[in-house]
Amino acid sequence: MIELAGIERDFTVGDEVVRALDQVSLTLPDGDYVSVMGPSGSGKSTLLNVLGLLDRPNDGSYRLHGEETTRLPEEARAALRRDHIGFVFQAFHLVPRLSAADNIGLPLVLAGVEPHARDARIHEVLESLDLLDRAHHRPDQLSGGQRQRVAIGRAVVMRPGLLLADEPTGNLDQHAGSEVVALLEQLNASGITLVVVTHDPTIGQRARRRIRMVDGQIANDSGADAHA
Amino acid sequence: MRTPDLLRFASSSLAGARTRTLLMLLAMSIGVASVVVLTALGEGARRYVTGQFAQLGTHLLIMLPGRSETTGGAPPLFGQTPRDLTLDDAMALLRARSILRVAPLTVGNAPVSRGSRDREVTVIGATYDFFPIRHLSVGSGQPLPLIDPQRSVNVAVLGSGLRRELFGSASALGQWIRINDRRFRVIGILSQGGESLGQNLDDMVVVPVAAAQSLFNAPSLFRVLIQARSGQDIERAKTAARDIIRERHDGEDDVTLITQDALLGTFDKILRALTYTVGGIAGISLAVAGILIMNVMLVAVSQRVAEIGLLKALGASERQVLRLFLVEAVMLASAGAALGVVIGIGGILLLAQLFPAFPIAAPLWAPLAAVAVAVGTGLVFGVMPARRAARFDPVRALTGR
Ligand SMILES: Nc1ncnc2c1ncn2[C@@H]1O[C@H](COP(=O)(O)OP(=O)(O)O)[C@@H](O)[C@H]1O
Ligand SMILES: [Mg+2]
Numbered sequence: 001m002i003e004l005a006g007i008e009r010d011f012t013v014g015d016e017v018v019r020a021l022d023q024v025s026l027t028l029p030d031g032d033y034v035s036v037m038g039p040s041g042s043g044k045s046t047l048l049n050v051l052g053l054l055d056r057p058n059d060g061s062y063r064l065h066g067e068e069t070t071r072l073p074e075e076a077r078a079a080l081r082r083d084h085i086g087f088v089f090q091a092f093h094l095v096p097r098l099s100a101a102d103n104i105g106l107p108l109v110l111a112g113v114e115p116h117a118r119d120a121r122i123h124e125v126l127e128s129l130d131l132l133d134r135a136h137h138r139p140d141q142l143s144g145g146q147r148q149r150v151a152i153g154r155a156v157v158m159r160p161g162l163l164l165a166d167e168p169t170g171n172l173d174q175h176a177g178s179e180v181v182a183l184l185e186q187l188n189a190s191g192i193t194l195v196v197v198t199h200d201p202t203i204g205q206r207a208r209r210r211i212r213m214v215d216g217q218i219a220n221d222s223g224a225d226a227h228a
Numbered sequence: 229m230r231t232p233d234l235l236r237f238a239s240s241s242l243a244g245a246r247t248r249t250l251l252m253l254l255a256m257s258i259g260v261a262s263v264v265v266l267t268a269l270g271e272g273a274r275r276y277v278t279g280q281f282a283q284l285g286t287h288l289l290i291m292l293p294g295r296s297e298t299t300g301g302a303p304p305l306f307g308q309t310p311r312d313l314t315l316d317d318a319m320a321l322l323r324a325r326s327i328l329r330v331a332p333l334t335v336g337n338a339p340v341s342r343g344s345r346d347r348e349v350t351v352i353g354a355t356y357d358f359f360p361i362r363h364l365s366v367g368s369g370q371p372l373p374l375i376d377p378q379r380s381v382n383v384a385v386l387g388s389g390l391r392r393e394l395f396g397s398a399s400a401l402g403q404w405i406r407i408n409d410r411r412f413r414v415i416g417i418l419s420q421g422g423e424s425l426g427q428n429l430d431d432m433v434v435v436p437v438a439a440a441q442s443l444f445n446a447p448s449l450f451r452v453l454i455q456a457r458s459g460q461d462i463e464r465a466k467t468a469a470r471d472i473i474r475e476r477h478d479g480e481d482d483v484t485l486i487t488q489d490a491l492l493g494t495f496d497k498i499l500r501a502l503t504y505t506v507g508g509i510a511g512i513s514l515a516v517a518g519i520l521i522m523n524v525m526l527v528a529v530s531q532r533v534a535e536i537g538l539l540k541a542l543g544a545s546e547r548q549v550l551r552l553f554l555v556e557a558v559m560l561a562s563a564g565a566a567l568g569v570v571i572g573i574g575g576i577l578l579l580a581q582l583f584p585a586f587p588i589a590a591p592l593w594a595p596l597a598a599v600a601v602a603v604g605t606g607l608v609f610g611v612m613p614a615r616r617a618a619r620f621d622p623v624r625a626l627t628g629r
Pocket of ligand 1: 011012013018019020038039040041042043044045046047624
């Protein structure tokens with residue numbers, strides 16, 4: 001369960017203050033499937049970063065599984081990110097010198113998981129992604145769709161409850177994009193809460209719950225009534 | 229994060245930037261190697277000088293007429309001139325149990341000739357004991373005769389260079405030469421290479437001390453070499469020698485005694501200081517290497533902003549990112565230091581091959597200190613880039629803002 005209440009996020013550029021998030025309140029039950037759409041600069045990425053504990057709001061409350069996160073020290077927020085949250089980026093952000101398997105294993109390495117348990121888990125993930133034969137390829141030896149699948153594997157290798165994807169198909173062609181969406185939906189079907197920021201209406205429409213943002217505010221939320 | 233994983237991740241990022249890594253290794257290893265080689269040269273110089281002193285003679289005391297200013301003491305009240313240091317004074321020293329041998333010396337320059345060839349050379353007046361005290365060996369013939377030092381006998385032992393100049397390929401033993409128009413018979417030739425502390429005995433001639441005194445009309449000795457019975461006896465011999473001379477000179481303390489050990493100690497101190505200085509100067513190149521490491525790590529950090537953001541998004545804490553970059557810098561420095569020690573030792577072995585006479589040797593502390601400084605440098609200069617990396621805002625890092 002995720003509860004945002006009265007979230008504000010301001011950025012100061014020169015002497016101008018940009019309000020990227022303006023009084024955003026949102027409740028996501030576990031296993032929800034949400035798409036976030038809206039014009040460029042409307043605060044979608046900022047919302048995702050706040051949800052992922054990468055960014056700290058200036059004001060408001062963010063409770064993750066009942067725990068207030070906005071006042072936690074950085075170390076504790078890093079631990080929450082590691083254990084409960086997975087990120088998927090438009091630009092994949094794979095480490096170029098590491099193989100697909102090592103990229104997927106990176107969160108396990110950071111968490112100090114033993115090599116034996118780690119290898120078993122990486123194998124499991126590679127298998128579910130149908131990428132076993134690409135395990136030792138480096139990112140530059142993979143197609144865009146494969147890279148994004150590796151990135152998704154890395155996002156879920158710690159079995160997080162929340163998966164955040166910021167325009168995950170933005171750098172992919174139609175075919176690879178729908179494969180990636182199918183994979184994300186499959187993960188959601190197995191219980192993970194999924195939030196996808198997208199520009200693509202056909203992808204956005206697939207979500208159970210659709211949020212539209214304008215100027216840092218939630219202009220429309222198809223699921224708002226259900227959870228009010 | 230487990231330590232092996234930390235090391236593996238750091239080495240993978242070092243391997244990823246090969247050129248940069250190699251350049252850094254080069255800078256660090258040159259720094260360490262120069263510390264190792266230069267201190268080894270300094271240490272070699274120290275050993276060389278120590279060896280030269282050992283050649284001069286063992287357990288040696290040198291007595292000079294006149295009171296050295298540096299030994300302190302009030303100036304004489306009645307303005308006496310120092311008494312001569314005579315042959316009798318010198319021989320009286322043998323009364324002391326702690327004194328094994330005594331060699332009274334008179335030194336002067338005089339023309340030495342044979343037939344039409346002549347040269348101005350240094351003439352040393354000495355006794356039989358001069359040879360064992362100075363470790364001089366006679367190549368052919370014999371040393372000065374073992375006679376009463378007061379007896380003036382006109383015989384001479386030639387340095388090998390002087391022999392060559394006067395006699396060429398002809399035999400010199402038993403032949404006559406002239407020193408200051410007095411005839412001396414050649415009874416021995418010194419072995420070649422009788423060199424100590426820059427004095428080359430090859431071009432000198434040694435005659436009995438009484439003969440030299442009459443040649444130069446010098447009643448006072450130039451100095452007296454005193455050999456103590458053992459290392460422990462040096463101090464005792466010094467006291468005894470001073471007492472005997474004081475007694476003979478009506479209570480005046482008018483000679484100067486120098487122990488070889490004191491001289492040696494001074495040289496030793498100077499050369500050690502020199503070694504430290506040279507090592508320190510070479511150490512500056514380590515600091516330069518450290519600054520290079522900092523620079524390169526800063527570049528690495530700015531090139532890997534997205535990676536740092538990613539690591540944070542994946543749950544790495546600031547401390548973990550800090551540690552990653554620090555480990556990278558220290559690994560780089562350590563590898564460079566290890567390489568530098570290998571290069572330095574290689575350089576020393578090479579120099580030892582090229583100059584076998586020079587006792588080059590790395591003092592043990594030098595490579596240890598160099599490696600410690602190198603690793604410390606990596607740590608210190610790695611902190612700033614690592615902190616910068618750790619403090620990156622992950623959102624900005626990932627979006628490249
Ligand atoms: N780090 C930042 N510094 C300054 N302004 C920012 C920063 N991040 C976002 N913004 C501003 O906040 C607003 C929302 O940005 P963002 O959430 O990235 O929009 P979206 O993802 O919907 O395109 C924009 O006006 C953007 O310029
Ligand atoms: Mg965006």
